[in-house]
Amino acid sequence: MADQVLTIDTVPGYIADRKALRDLVDVETLSVSEIGDGNLNLVFVCADQQGRRLVLKQALPYVRLVGPDWPMTEARAAREAAAMRVHGALSPDVCQLVDFDEERHVLALEDLSDHEVFRTRLNAGGPYEGVAERLAAYLAEVAFGTSFLGLPTQEFRRRAAAAINPELCELTEDLVFTEPYLGADRNSVRPVLEPVVARLQADQEWIAGALAMKRSFLTVQEMLLHGDLHSGSVFVRGDGADLSVKAFDPEFACYGPVGFDLGMMWASMLFAAARAGALGDLARAEGLFRTVSSSWAVFEERLRQRWPDRAAPGGLPDSFLEDWLPAVLRDSFGFAGCEAARRIIGLAKVSDVESLDDDAYAVAATACLRLSRVLLVERETLTLDRVVEAGLAAL
Ligand code: SR1
Ligand code: MG
Ligand code: MG
Ligand code: MG
Numbered sequence: 223m224a225d226q227v228l229t230i231d232t233v234p235g236y237i238a239d240r241k242a243l244r245d246l247v248d249v250e251t252l253s254v255s256e257i258g259d260g261n262l263n264l265v266f267v268c269a270d271q272q273g274r275r276l277v278l279k280q281a282l283p284y285v286r287l288v289g290p291d292w293p294m295t296e297a298r299a300a301r302e303a304a305a306m307r308v309h310g311a312l313s314p315d316v317c318q319l320v321d322f323d324e325e326r327h328v329l330a331l332e333d334l335s336d337h338e339v340f341r342t343r344l345n346a347g348g349p350y351e352g353v354a355e356r357l358a359a360y361l362a363e364v365a366f367g368t369s370f371l372g373l374p375t376q377e378f379r380r381r382a383a384a385a386i387n388p389e390l391c392e393l394t395e396d397l398v399f400t401e402p403y404l405g406a407d408r409n410s411v412r413p414v415l416e417p418v419v420a421r422l423q424a425d426q427e428w429i430a431g432a433l434a435m436k437r438s439f440l441t442v443q444e445m446l447l448h449g450d451l452h453s454g455s456v457f458v459r460g461d462g463a464d465l466s467v468k469a470f471d472p473e474f475a476c477y478g479p480v481g482f483d484l485g486m487m488w489a490s491m492l493f494a495a496a497r498a499g500a501l502g503d504l505a506r507a508e509g510l511f512r513t514v515s516s517s518w519a520v521f522e523e524r525l526r527q528r529w530p531d532r533a534a535p536g537g538l539p540d541s542f543l544e545d546w547l548p549a550v551l552r553d554s555f556g557f558a559g560c561e562a563a564r565r566i567i568g569l570a571k572v573s574d575v576e577s578l579d580d581d582a583y584a585v586a587a588t589a590c591l592r593l594s595r596v597l598l599v600e601r602e603t604l605t606l607d608r609v610v611e612a613g614l615a616a617l
Pocket of ligand 4: 260261450455471
């Protein structure tokens with residue numbers, strides 16, 4: 223309902239009326255700004271004169287990127303709140319939920335205004351070392367803690383059944399797994415890329431790879447996914463020993479295949495690498511490509527550490543892990559290949575590539591699509607080293 227949608231003028235009154243929030247800031251001296259730049263929601267930063275801050279995020283009843291003509295359930299806010307609680311209990315690298323108002327679909331979030339969005343840092347050529355690895359550790363903890371590995375199977379099945387998010391999953395099915403390959407009116411690329419896309423969309427091996435990943439996304443309910451883990455869903459602060467990493471925005475959360483989030487995250491590293499290469503910094507591009515390998519190593523190591531604590535050791539011998547990890551790796555390649563294509567061809571694009579001038583755009587976007595083909599078509603036999611080789615060869 224329109225009167226339920228917050229504005230910068232109604233936020234102070236909203237906070238004053240909300241018991242969990244009213245003592246966290248002084249509403250009398252509050253300044254409010256709306257900073258949401260994502261595709262779906264409103265985000266308000268509220269600061270009082272004592273320097274206390276609160277961040278409110280409200281799900282709109284439509285897709286912000288397109289407007290009221292594309293309705294979208296606000297129930298996604300409840301999915302997001304639930305995922306933040308579960309993920310936050312398993313990993314320190316998750317933005318904390320302060321309060322959730324189910325009626326108005328408003329989440330109050332930990333103030334991370336001393337952080338920056340990872341994509342912003344990547345686009346500026348800033349430090350990336352350690353971020354993909356920390357995200358991989360977070361994903362490993364969640365993969366263990368929300369799946370049949372860490373949970374008794376009845377509990378696992380109950381949680382999987384409760385975590386449905388059909389409307390947002392359909393958005394992913396359409397935008398990530400259908401439209402870039404089969405075509406859609408809302409697809410677009412700059413003219414220089416049209417022949418590359420036309421060739422790919424006539425490539426049955428590439429399409430079959432994407433549709434195999436679609437089947438996996440639709441049919442596998444393995445862990446509680448973040449569901450949209452791109453570099454715009456990650457805050458970072460500092461680097462080296464002072465690095466802080468906080469994943470946020472899990473409104474697409476659902477039970478799905480373990481390789482999904484890892485693949486999405488890898489694609490973000492590939493976009494940043496393609497951007498660096500297109501701007502002439504091949505050393506940075508190579509370093510970024512190598513994060514696929516280094517983050518996989520962390521993911522695998524963390525799961526091997528957790529393995530002795532699995533819920534049903536009698537039913538899951540070590541041989542299971544030795545088969546399962548390579549299967550997750552192959553899936554992650556495939557999901558990265560879908561994300562690498564859809565952010566170039568489909569509706570929801572990434573500034574890593576879109577902010578480039580035409581010449582650099584042609585290089586970066588073509589490289590992403592070449593990598594998409596390698597990841598999707600070769601995923602069953604691909605090695606981590608070959609990703610770096612193929613990435614550099616594509617630039
Ligand atoms: C219309 S929403 C498009 C995209 O934005 C979100 O961040 C998801 O990535 C979704 O696919
Ligand atoms: Mg409502
Ligand atoms: Mg049993
Ligand atoms: Mg988002």
